[in-house]
Amino acid sequence: MATCRIAVVTVSYGSEDVLGPFLNSLGLASLHPLFVVVADNKQSKGTSKVRELTEESGALYLPLxxxxxxxxxxxxxxxxxxxxxxxIVISNPDVVAEPGSIDILVQTLSADSTIAAAGPRILSSDGQVYPSARMIPTLTGGVGHALFSSIWPGNPWTRSYRRDAVAVPARRDAGWLSGAFLVARRSTIEDLHGFDENYFMYFEDVDLGYRIGKSGLRNVYEPSAIVTHTGAHSTATDSLNMLTAHHRSARRFLSKQYPGPSRWPIRAILSVGLSARSWLLERKNRRT
Structure with a gap:
């Protein structure tokens, strides 16, 4: 068997319904052998379907x-x-990789040593392009987005934050790439000590992209590589919990990026804005 230069790592949390299609898609996503690891964040007693799917595909099952x-x-x-x-391909399990997608991203990295991470065009299950390559959120932009995105979706801060290559798909640099699917150099991941584990969920990919940029390297969006993100399955309660986690992580990232007493008033406004957004969305969900 040829030596593996490319690995795929993913995390399952009750992902048995989507893990099979993801693992099956990897065979055509690269012409090269892949070393695949499935970390299981939700073990159950007895036989694990996630473990069965992982081992049937020849991947390594990693229970946590x-x-x-x-x-x-x-x-x-x-x-x-x-x-x-x-x-290293970092991916959610609810993704289906198109043929050749991994090889295109690896080629992008191999062609330029200044590129640390490359991300594909990510489609939703209905074929819409997800804005997966974005600018790093600023403190003022974060405040504007938090305060107005729910009541004024077209506000300039939200539009700026969500700027992407939907209109004209072309390779470009980005501030950060979605952790739903990206390929990174292992040396970069290890130099930066991986994801910041203080983020339980959300913004760990924003933080990684920010640190890649601060190190003098690049995040590149490569839309000729395509994957489909089928989407997570959650209940309304899960959605509210996820929203809370998202806002907590957003607050942490912007506080980490803009520390110091002189910026405390803006951080306080951001916190109020995020809390207000959570309250508005919670009321909306209760009415539906």
Whole structure:
């Protein structure tokens, strides 16, 4: 068997319904052998369907004793990779990779040593392009987005934050790439110590992209590589919990990016804005 240079790491949390199609899609996503690791953040007693699917596909099943979040699970999976791995595909399990998509992204990285991470065009299940390559959110932009996105969706801060390559799909640099699917150099991931595990869920990919940029390297959007993100399955309660986690992570990232007492008033406004947005969305969900 040829030596693996490319690994795929993903995290399952009750993902047995989507994991099979994801694993099946990897065979055509690259012409090269892939070392695949599935970290399981939600073990159950007895036989695990996730374990069965993983081992049937020839991948490594990695059960985790405690769910410490997406970033922690990805970091643990990376630590279990063989030493010869050079490129790491980081993906959600509810993704189907198009033929050749991984090879296109690896080629993008291989062609330019200044590129640390490359991300594909991500489609939703209905074929819409997801804005997966965005600018780093600023503190003032974050405040505007938090305060007005629910009541004024077309506000300039939200439009700026969600700027992407939907209109004219073309390769370009980005501030950060969606952690739903990206390929990164292993050396970069290890130099940066992987994802910041203080983010339980959300913004760990924003934080990683920000640190890649701060290190002098690049995040590149490569729309000729395509994957489909089928989407997570959650209840209304889960959605509210996820919204709370998202706002908590947003608050953490912007506070980390803009520390110091002089910026405390703006951080306080951001916190109020996020809390107000949560309240408005919670009321909306209760009415539907």
């Amino acid at each position: 004793d405690v769910n410490r979040g997406y970033g922690h699970a990805i970091n643990q999976a990376v630590r279990h990779l063989p030493s010869n791995i050079e490129f």
